[in-house]
Each structure stands twice: as C-alpha cells, then as structure tokens.
Amino acid sequence: MAIVLEANYAKKLGLPNFSSHQYSVTIRTELTDLTQVEEASTRLYGILQDAVDREIQHVGFMPDASTYGMNNGNGHPSNGNGNGNGNGHRPPAADGWACTEGQQKLILQLVHDHRLDKGEIETMAQQLFGIGVKELNKMQASNLIDDLLEKVGKKSSRGRPRWQNREGARA
Amino acid sequence: MIALADPAAPVSPAASEAKIIADLQATVSPSRLTLFLGCRLKFWFRYVARITKPKTAALHVGSSVHAVLKAWNKARWRQTPLTLTQLHEEYVKAWAETEEPVQWAAGEEDQEKKTGWRLVETYFRESKIPPESRPEAVEVPVEADLHQHGLPTLIGVLDLVQAGRIIDFKTSSTTPNPEKVAHTTEVQTSSYAVLYREATGRRETGIELHHLVKLKNPKLVLTALPPMSDLQQTRLFRLMEAYVEGLERQDFVPSPGMQCASCEFFNECRLFC
Numbered sequence: 001m002a003i004v005l006e007a008n009y010a011k012k013l014g015l016p017n018f019s020s021h022q023y024s025v026t027i028r029t030e031l032t033d034l035t036q037v038e039e040a041s042t043r044l045y046g047i048l049q050d051a052v053d054r055e056i057q058h059v060g061f062m063p064d065a066s067t068y069g070m071n072n073g074n075g076h077p078s079n080g081n082g083n084g085n086g087n088g089h090r091p092p093a094a095d096g097w098a099c100t101e102g103q104q105k106l107i108l109q110l111v112h113d114h115r116l117d118k119g120e121i122e123t124m125a126q127q128l129f130g131i132g133v134k135e136l137n138k139m140q141a142s143n144l145i146d147d148l149l150e151k152v153g154k155k156s157s158r159g160r161p162r163w164q165n166r167e168g169a170r171a
Numbered sequence: 172m173i174a175l176a177d178p179a180a181p182v183s184p185a186a187s188e189a190k191i192i193a194d195l196q197a198t199v200s201p202s203r204l205t206l207f208l209g210c211r212l213k214f215w216f217r218y219v220a221r222i223t224k225p226k227t228a229a230l231h232v233g234s235s236v237h238a239v240l241k242a243w244n245k246a247r248w249r250q251t252p253l254t255l256t257q258l259h260e261e262y263v264k265a266w267a268e269t270e271e272p273v274q275w276a277a278g279e280e281d282q283e284k285k286t287g288w289r290l291v292e293t294y295f296r297e298s299k300i301p302p303e304s305r306p307e308a309v310e311v312p313v314e315a316d317l318h319q320h321g322l323p324t325l326i327g328v329l330d331l332v333q334a335g336r337i338i339d340f341k342t343s344s345t346t347p348n349p350e351k352v353a354h355t356t357e358v359q360t361s362s363y364a365v366l367y368r369e370a371t372g373r374r375e376t377g378i379e380l381h382h383l384v385k386l387k388n389p390k391l392v393l394t395a396l397p398p399m400s401d402l403q404q405t406r407l408f409r410l411m412e413a414y415v416e417g418l419e420r421q422d423f424v425p426s427p428g429m430q431c432a433s434c435e436f437f438n439e440c441r442l443f444c
Binding site: 127128137138139140142143146 | 248249307308309310311312313329332367369370371372
C-alpha cells in the first residue's frame, strides 16, 4: 500500500502600515514504505522553503497608507445616541483608522514598546474580525487591545476602557 | 456635606471630596448608576468615602464563574476550543487569583467553590450557544461620550456579543422572573445597548440575560429581551441626568427598606448623621 506524504510550507511577512503578505506551497508525494519518510520530509522541506523564499521577495502591490481605503462609501458614523449607519463600520478618520484616536495610540504604543510584529497583529485582526487593524470599529479595537495587553503580560481589568486613564469604576 | 459619626471607619484618604465628585460626574457605569438610584448614601460610602469591605462569597463565586465563561468564549472566538479539564483549570486559577480578600467561615470556601463549578458545568450543558459559533466580542470594555446630551461618559463591559445579541452573564440565588428582571436590569441593559450602538454604529438584534441560578440542582435561565426602544433610551438618559444633578447637590440621602438587611454598609448607615 502506498503512503501519501503531504508537505506544506507557509510564510507570512509583515509589511509597512499594518500590511502583510503570505505565500504557501503544498506538495503531495507517494512513498513505498515508512523508512523513506524522514529523508523525503527533509528533502521536501528544503525544496518548499526555497520556493516560498524566492517568491515572497516580490512584494507586489503596496497601498498608499495616506489614501488607500479612505473613501469606502460606508456612510456616516453613529451620532452617539444609538442611531448608527447599520453596517458596523465607520468611515476611517483622516489618518485611516476607524477606532478612536486613543485606541489607535495605544495599539501603536504597544507595538512600539513591546516590539510586536505588525504583521502578526494584522493577522490577529483578520482572524478575529475578518478585517484589518485600521478598519476595526471601537468595540473590535477594544477587544484587540485587551488581547494585546494579555500578550505582553498585562492583565486585563473589567470596567474601564484601557485607552483611558481616569478614575476606575465598577462595571 | 455628610460625615461619618464613626471617625475610625476605614476611609481612603487621598483626593478631596469635591475632586472625587467631579470625577464621578465625568463618567458613569451601569452598576454605579444603579447603586446611586438604589441608595445614594450607599453610593456615598462606596464611591465618595471609598470605604472598602471584604469581597462577599457570592461575588467571588460570580467573578470566578465569569472568568471561566470568558475563557470559554475567547477560545471559541480563536477557534481553539477548551476541554472541560482545561476549563476546570481556568476555574481553579480564577478562584485562587482574587485581588480582594474574602472572609470565609469554616468549610464555606470548599462548598462555594463546588457550587461555582456546578454552575459552570450547568452552563456548558444547557447553554444554547453552539461551541463552534464565533462571538463578535468577548468581555469588551466600551464607552459612549454623551456630553452632547449634557451627560457623563457612559462606560461598561459587554460580557459577550454574538450575532448582534448582547449577552450578560449573571449568577443568582433565586430564579428570575422574566418580566421583573427586564425591569430591574433595565439600567444595565439599556446602557449596554447605548454602548454597543456607539462602539459599532449598529443596532443590537436583542439582549439576553443568562442567569445561572444557585439551586440544589443549578439551572440556567435565559431571558431574551428586544433591542432597546427609544423610550428606554430616553429613560436611561433621564436617570443619568438625575445622577449628575444629585451629585451636584451632594444629595446623599439613605433609602431605608428591605434591601438594607443585606447591605454591607448597614452599620455605617445606622451611624449616619
């Protein structure tokens, strides 16, 4: 009976302005017996890594951070009394972020202070919310900040948005 | 201005009363607002005089249960579900990690710890939330700047948001009556709706209260509420107005009633002058 060996190599790299790109290659091969697995795995790993490394050097399209996604036609932001636009996303502010300035500053500060990988954070946002960091609304940004604080070993606390520094409250 | 008749009471020194009140007027959470509306003197003891009391057993059970539900929801969100053993480890960790001391009677801690875990097991057994469904948000702190309405900034934490529904977890010793609980929790549920709408630009599809009831055989009671109405929002804003004005007047009168029997400030209140 033939043994099927499937090998996959994937690499994701961070790019400026919370961008990232990734590439992966998968290969399937048949082996005649189990003694061939170790050698085949080593060989395939080398081939796949070379292939991915060669291709991923081509960054391709890179958006202009000052203009890209600024006019997405999402409507108007909530007026604060509950009458929102119904789509869950605010149009990004002039600097391209949809969350508050305080949240934006805290995210960037955490990235800077703890040398976090922007690409990894972008991936986190994509995995959790299906959108990029800059597109996160206030609620999503708050949850991301909580996760980042946990990641850097700062315990999250109930009751007070983290991007503020006023008297605490019991919520 | 009010004062404690017993000067030995453990009052935090620090900030002046005027500064504390100004800070309290700047932001408000649903629990703080509810406390103010329930008994202004109790509010004064807790938030102005800052008298600290040992954490109650019930509160400790509640926060430990909350911690496990948070871990469970976060794991669902990240699509890395936790086993029951892992959840129990989270519970044990949360139980041990209390920031405030609890004064236990002999044998009480073990009993309460078991009670809490039985509540968690009940939730996983009876909850209608499919383990594979992904939440929108988990225990997320949010705020709404209401200064344009002449009101403080509203702050709060949403336990869980799932498919546009705001879900709040509660532990209780009695079975809630759906009609009454809709009324008694309205400050909280309306606040959450305002916070959700402000933070997302969307209207919630509904609000759910998940009560874990500490009975001999624990049970889960789900109360589904419709989205906040305009009338409810107006009522919340009126209550916030009363909060701001009451603080302005330093109107910290007591509200004697049945609820005093379980109030942690009962003794201080008897000395009120």
